[in-house]
Amino acid sequence: MRITAVLGMILGLGLAVPQCFAADRAPVRIGVMAPVTGEWASEGQDMVNVVRLLAEELNKNGGAGGRLIEIEVGDDGGDPKTAALAAQRLVSAGVAAVIGTYGSAVTEASQDIYADDDVLQIGTGSTSIRLTEKGLPLFFRTCPRDDDQGRVMARHIKALGFKKAALVHDNSSYARGLAEEVRALFDDQSVAVVFYDAITPGDRDYSTTLTKIKTLNPDLIIFTGYYPEAAMLLRQKKEMAWEVPMIGGDATNNLALVDIAGRESAKGYYFISPPGPSDLTGEMSEAFMAEYQARFKTLPSSVWAVMAGDAFKVLALAIENVDQPTGANLARYLHNDLKDFVGFTGPIAFNEKGDREGDVYRLYQVDAEGRFVLIP
């Protein structure tokens, strides 16, 4: 009895899900798949804020080529299984394209679902190499790839003259991938890797690991994980009164790093990243950041949310320039016709794999005031 009642309820709801609609110059739905809840909730919420704000602005000015843009948010919870459902949900809602998401493993779980339904997807924070090596014609990303990053990181480490490094990752898909890239580039013994292991993300106390590394006496610690752990490492390194320099990857490009570590501990920390929200130059970026600041009282905390903004920009352009906003049409435009477009994070064009072309990585260092300073 009860089961039947529940079934009926679910059935009713299922029927109530709106069907897709497609008419000429009709509004276009764009999905944002982002970790709005869960561990990466702050990244996800920033992504949604950025895209919503841009869509509002665009619609106020008449939309993309006369089409209004409707934003549909799908919460992936930072988890592959939830992401698969979120993707199904966005497909059901009739989106033409999807922006997102942050984590590579999460994006991976959704790729097939979008591909099966002719929905274009633009990844925004998923830097894992594999994602664009599968030959999916409708997948793009506005973020760069881990191998780019590894190359740039290894080059800078060599240029800065370090010889003996401890390489630490956190066993996440991203951090491990980057660590392996970098280690492979040191195979020529240009830099000796004296320590290679993974810390557990979410722990608070890394002094054990730091003590262990210290006995090996490296002249550099490379950490390829995310900012919370990088900050804890910096802080506890300082507490041990150990002054070894540290370098990290783009997932540490987050203003919270300095808050957590404290200025004194963060001073001198290097990282490789595309330009962060506060370094974006150009009239468009500055105006948008000012508006974002006015609306949400803070800047997006990392560059990945801005990458979602770039994804929206290129999508809007594509929608404006195609007859029918289908996945295939939009993809054709992005592959072939998108040239010389300048987004928030610099020029954007896509190669045949859907990867972003050009070199976006830069070397940064934290100064005594806790600012991220671009090192030319």
Added chain:
Amino acid sequence: MEVFIQQLTNGLAVGGIYALIALGYTMVYGVLKLINFAHGDLFTLGAYLGFTILVSFGLGGRIGVGPAVALGVMLVMGLSALAGHIMERAAYRPLRKSGRLSAVVSALGVSIFLQNAIMLVWGAKGLAYPADLLPRFVIPIAGQPVPLLRLVVFLTSILVMVGLYAFINRSRVGMAIRASAIDQGAAKLMGIDVRQVIALVFMIGPALGGLAGLMVGVSYGQITFFMGQLYGLKAFTAAIIGGIGNIPGAMIGGLLLGLVEAFGAAYVSVAWKDAITFFVLILILVVRPTGLLPERVAEKL
């Protein structure tokens, strides 16, 4: 040898925190035979309350660092105790007469609720206690620099635990708690208000959890709304290793867990640290099926 001592202090510092949280699990379990899965989230709540009191209100700047910390500790413990009390009234008391497993699911519900409530109130972004909130000193132990704060945290947890142990074993209220743990029915017959005892236990445990949260916040800086999950799991492990329901057991379990983690990471593998910890847990339980210091009363199932 120097490294060994350094790792020893690292392990004890972490273990002290685990032990303090484990006390909350073990006290509640001792009296109610309930695993309070929401305890880890009360720990998180303590960390966030501490942030609001010490950082957002800038209490240190107004009344000086020393009094501010003292007041902050008291407020955090008081508010955590209050939260624990509300939780007991709302989610556990109605289930006192039902099976133990229904209370476990209710506790999981409270855990989900609290975690998301904290996220909604304080935001999904983690917060950071400023590094210069307290003056920092480093003192050398066996030639290795050890942050004074780490030492203070460790000594505080030991002090609180010893105090609690004395309270349970020496005071009249403590006796009532012990009596209720052994046999609630008999305790009632002896004129002990078991309901009040339970209410009290549900305030002491969360207060200690809240204190641990505050100490983690102050000494490590970073707090997130999901931090209670990992700490809660570790502390629960510690309570089980020691023999759940047993207060000295929780202390020993916590410290031992901290040491196993530290030495596992130092001499085996950093990445396998937690697996080693759980493996040791299983070994201990295979050899001693009710933990190192088993409860005195046979568990009724």
Added chain:
Amino acid sequence: MKKPGAGRMVQGLQIVGAVLFFGIPLFGVGPYWLGVLNQVGLYAVLALSLNIILGHAGMFHMGHAAFFAVGAYSTAILNTVCGWSILGALPAAGLAAGLFALLVAAPIIHLRGDYLLMVTIGIVEIVRIALVNDIFGLTGGANGIVGIARPVIFGLRITRPHQFFYLIWAFVALTMLLFHWLENSRFGRALNFIREDPVAAEGVGVNSSRYKLMAFCIGAVWAGFTGALYASQMRTISPGSFNFWESVVLFMIVILGGSGNQKGVLLGAFLVMGLPELFRGLLDRFPGLQDARLLFFGAALVLMMIFRPQGLLPPKGRRYRLPPEVAR
């Protein structure tokens, strides 16, 4: 006392409900809700298999995700490395999970209540950490394994949500049928005896360790089968999907629904997996509340336990028809 006619009517309604349920994909339900139902189905099978261990044998087992993981990874490895088909790998996945359960459960089966609970949590964490650390170089670390094939049944390749709907829910039905027999067999009765009074059970010659171990293995084998289905549905699996929290969710499903009662467990799966999605739909109209989805879910769990402490559908006692001469 119900009239016999009422019982028949309830039974009839259940059959009608089941038939209607299997017709859901025909009513134009979108892929999203079918996806939700598929997830509910997978968790229902997992919870039903956990129910043998937790509900019938009364062992506090909070590590069921470990066996699920072993099944999923065995399938993925056999498929992507050795080229086995999904259906070919399915029995192997169950066998692997069962053997694993036998191996890990044998030394701990005598542990009581909460100690067993902690150890099973430990096992699920060890499995996850081993997967993350790319044990034997086979599990792909945090990336997991990608490119798992779709199942092919009688030449039909199962790819779309509605096809999986039939596959998964047919499996749910099969599971319920088999477990129904099992519960009412000598084996099932022995498990219940052990749960209610282990000393008395031993006293009349029930070898409780052996029965408990068997229950563990049967539950694990089934979780392994489910893992195979899951792997082929997701096509990519990673350690994050098999953490301690998944085990907690399964535990909640069994207790919330009514441990020991199949229909209760099924209802539990609908509520625990479906409610958060329903809240998502309902709260869509209030963007501010969307983030509070899980908050409501937590509160709902507490409320449901308070109003139905034995679970929503607690098991009815066994009933036997007395021989007519005794009945009189």
